[in-house]
Amino acid sequence: MACKSEDVLKSLVEEARKVANEGKVANYIPALQKENPEHLSCAIVYPNGNCVSAGDIKRRFTLQSISKIINLALVLMDYGPEHVFHRVGMEPTGDPFNSIIKLETSSKAKPLNPMINAGALAVTSMMKGSNAEDKVEYILDFVRKLTNEPNIDYCEEVAISEFTTSFLNRSLCFYMKGDGVIHGNVEEIMEVYTKHCAIRLNCLQLARMGAVFAMDGINPLTNERVMPKEVARICKTFMVTCGMYNASGEFAIKIGIPAKSGVSGGIMGSVPGRMGIGIFGPPLNEVGNSHTGLKLLELLQDKYDLSMF
């Protein structure tokens, strides 16, 4: 379905783009640093499937941490909350997304929530499939269902770039494996993790995923249920409490919607019952959230009163 470019949204995007030079494009994954900091695109998908957009919405980017919410939904559907939350907690950490400190200070190295890297790696270790390829394909299939886009793939260059430099994530895995919190082969977990982080889509496809969560698990383009309401509810709750890393509290106060960000500069928003939002703006603030994306969400909140609180 076509997405209509809209003048009001366009002017908000232009306004938000002005702060691009205050952020910094991620470079710890070497392949990400090529992004243009001036790029800003946004799409909004409504419950009836209608869509408005602004900026170059064809531009693709990688999901990075946004994939954490997708994987969480999958393992919750496959194993149920009790099994999943036996291995990963439900509490915000207040620490950076890649921090190791809470693994050491808690009695067992059980990660505090599935939105930090340690928790996401534990979730990845539970993924269904007999080898890395099956597991990645399983996740891709789900993303294709959520976006209604059969050709979604992952970016090999970004996946390899992270796989070859991701020493801290490997350390998190070994730490948890040492405590018996995760099982399996760390290199395989890292392969699946870096590939799902490198799943590539555009802001319109991201807005469609956000809309599924906003609509309690119903895909607004097909009216099909793609996840149980309960799974969508748990995911949205994590998006509120931990979705924007250690700035989730400030985000809840200023914007007040379930959202998940990634270090590529993507933000997926799910305004319950109202809309899915997809934003791509590569320059990040100090905690790793898109700086222009946040500015745009603030402008949208001012104009449309998005906050659910």
Ligand SMILES: NC(=O)CC[C@H](N)C(=O)O
């Ligand atoms: N915050 C993020 O987007 C982090 C995802 C990234 N792949 C990492 O593990 O570091």
